[in-house]
Amino acid sequence: MKPVVIRSGVSACSAAGVPGLSAGLRKQLECVLIPPAAIQGQIRRLARAIVRDHGRRKEPLQMVVVLKGGAFFGVHLAQEIFRQSGPAVRLNFIHASSYGGATASSGSVHIEGRLPAVKGGRLLIVEDIVDTGLTLWRLKQHLLKKRNAASVRICALLSKPDRRLPWLARKLEIDYTGFVIPDLFVVGFGLDCAESFRELPFIAAVKAGAPPA
Ligand code: IMP
Numbered sequence: 001m002k003p004v005v006i007r008s009g010v011s012a013c014s015a016a017g018v019p020g021l022s023a024g025l026r027k028q029l030e031c032v033l034i035p036p037a038a039i040q041g042q043i044r045r046l047a048r049a050i051v052r053d054h055g056r057r058k059e060p061l062q063m064v065v066v067l068k069g070g071a072f073f074g075v076h077l078a079q080e081i082f083r084q085s086g087p088a089v090r091l092n093f094i095h096a097s098s099y100g101g102a103t104a105s106s107g108s109v110h111i112e113g114r115l116p117a118v119k120g121g122r123l124l125i126v127e128d129i130v131d132t133g134l135t136l137w138r139l140k141q142h143l144l145k146k147r148n149a150a151s152v153r154i155c156a157l158l159s160k161p162d163r164r165l166p167w168l169a170r171k172l173e174i175d176y177t178g179f180v181i182p183d184l185f186v187v188g189f190g191l192d193c194a195e196s197f198r199e200l201p202f203i204a205a206v207k208a209g210a211p212p213a
C-alpha cells in the first residue's frame with residue numbers, strides 16, 4: 001500500500017472550508033495540511049492492507065498503540081478493520097518517550113505500560129508519526145527481544161523521512177504508512193504541541209513562534 005506523499009507543506013495547505021478552524025486557531029496554525037476526509041480515506045486503505053495481510057489467521061490482531069499520540073489513530077484503525085470484516089482486534093496501550101535523542105543516535109527511549117503475554121505473538125505497533133525513528137526502533141527491539149514477540153509490524157499515520165537518523169534510514173522498516181510529509185511540526189489527530197491540539201480532526205502545521213494555546 002502506497003502512502004500519500006505531501007511534498008510541499010505550505011503550498012499543499014488550505015485553511016478554508018475546514019470546520020472548527022476558529023480565528024484563535026488561525027493565529028496558531030499555519031494551515032490545514034491534511035483534512036479529515038483525507039485522513040479517513042487513508043485509514044480505510046491502511047485497514048484494507050492490514051486485513052489482507054492478516055489473511056485467514058484466526059487469532060486476533062494484537063495492536064500495541066503508542067500513547068498518547070497514537071490513541072486517536074489506533075481507535076479509528078480498529079473500527080475500520082471491523083467495518084472491513086477483518087480479524088478481532090485487541091487494543092494494548094504503551095507509553096514510549098525519547099529522551100535527549102532528537103538528533104543524536106545515542107538517545108534512549110523510556111517504555112512504560114502493561115502488555116498482555118506477547119510471547120510468540122504477532123504484534124502491530126500503531127504510532128502517530130515517525131520522526132527520527134528512534135522511538136519505534138527501540139520499541140520494536142523491546143517487543144522482539146525482551147518480550148519475545150514472534151513478529152512486530154509497524155503502522156504509522158505520518159512519516160517524516162527527511163528527519164530520520166541516518167543509521168535508521170534503511171534499518172527501520174515502516175510496514176504501513178499513511179502519509180509522507182515534509183519536515184514540518186504538525187498537530188491534530190492525536191499529535192500535540194505542549195499537550196494542545198490533540199483533539200483536532202485534521203492535521204495542521206503549527207506557525208513558527210505561535211503563542212501557546
Ligand atoms: P522519533 O522517536 O523521533 O521518531 O519521535 C517520535 C515522536 O516524537 C512521536 O511519537 C511524537 O510524539 C513526537 N513528534 C515527532 N514529530 C512530531 C510533530 O511534528 N508533531 C508532534 N509530535 C511529533
Ligand code: MG
Nearest residue numbers: 066067069128
Ligand atoms: Mg508519539
